[in-house]
Amino acid sequence: MQNIKKITALETYSVRQPVLRKGKPLSSCQFDGDELKSTQHFGFFIDTELAGIISLYKKNNDNFSSSNQYQIRGMAVLDQFQKKGIGAKLVLFCEDYCKEIHVDLIWFNARTSAVGFYEKLGFHKIGLPFEIKEVGEHSLMSKNLID
Ligand SMILES: CC(C)(COP(=O)(O)OP(=O)(O)OC[C@H]1O[C@@H](n2cnc3c(N)ncnc32)[C@H](O)[C@@H]1OP(=O)(O)O)[C@@H](O)C(=O)NCCC(=O)NCCS
Incomplete structure (x- = not known):
């Protein structure tokens, strides 16, 4: 069985560490705002195994x-x-969640290697790529949720 469930920030670490912070200490998996009330973490489960994660932060750019x-x-x-x-399902789930709570726009800094993935989902690159220290090259991407 596959499904998407709300999870805690701590639960994301079992995926954040091997995929996003490979070889780095567990403390590097903690992101600013992880514990805020407005923050949501979602996990994609295959049976009981957490296979994918995504987090949403109420933050203006x-x-x-x-x-x-x-x-x-x-x-x-x-x-x-x-x-x-799985990645596409998690992004679409977040989009639906944001539409329900009347969010105007979703944005993020995408790793250059993942830009094509987000473009397939209708997000657009803004400006030139830039470097995030210790993580690599990123591009600002966004999607308007209102017409
Ligand atoms: C990027 C990532 C989240 C994509 O998740 P995924 O479950 O592998 O992606 P999906 O299977 O849902 O892919 C959806 C579509 O995007 C395409 N796609 C997936 N990864 C892609 C990539 N890196 N570049 C371009 N296209 C990609 C798929 O081929 C698929 O296309 P299709 O609909 O034509 O078949 C995943 O590969 C990952 O965790 N990568 C490492 C961490 C990372 O880069 N995270 C993003 C940080 S900004």
């Missing part, structure tokens, strides 16, 4: 004028479960 923005962070699928549609 000055590059956009929308008043109610959410940021996606910590999008990751365990290596053995990649390319099976």
Whole structure:
């Protein structure tokens, strides 16, 4: 059985560490705002195994004028479960969640290697790529949720 459930920040670490913080200490898996009430963490389960994760933070980015923005962070699928549609399902789940709570815009800093994945889901790159220390090259990407 496969499904998406709300999880805690701590539960994300079993996927964040091997996929996003490989070889780095567990403390590097803690992101600013992880414990805020407005933050949501979702996990994709295959039976009882957590296979993929995504987190949503209520955070405005000055590059956009929308008043109610959410940021996606910590999008990751365990290596053995990649390319099976799990990442796409998690992003679409977050989009639906954001639409329900009347969010105007979703944005995030995408790793260059993942830009194509997000473009397939209708997100657009803004500006030039930039470097995030110790993580690598990223591009700002976004999608408007209101017409
Ligand atoms: C990027 C990632 C989240 C994608 O998740 P996934 O479950 O493997 O992706 P899906 O199977 O849902 O892919 C959906 C579509 O995007 C494509 N796709 C997946 N990864 C891609 C990538 N890196 N570049 C371009 N296209 C990609 C798939 O081929 C699929 O296309 P299709 O609909 O035409 O078949 C996953 O590969 C991952 O965890 N990567 C390492 C961590 C990472 O880079 N996270 C993002 C940080 S910003």
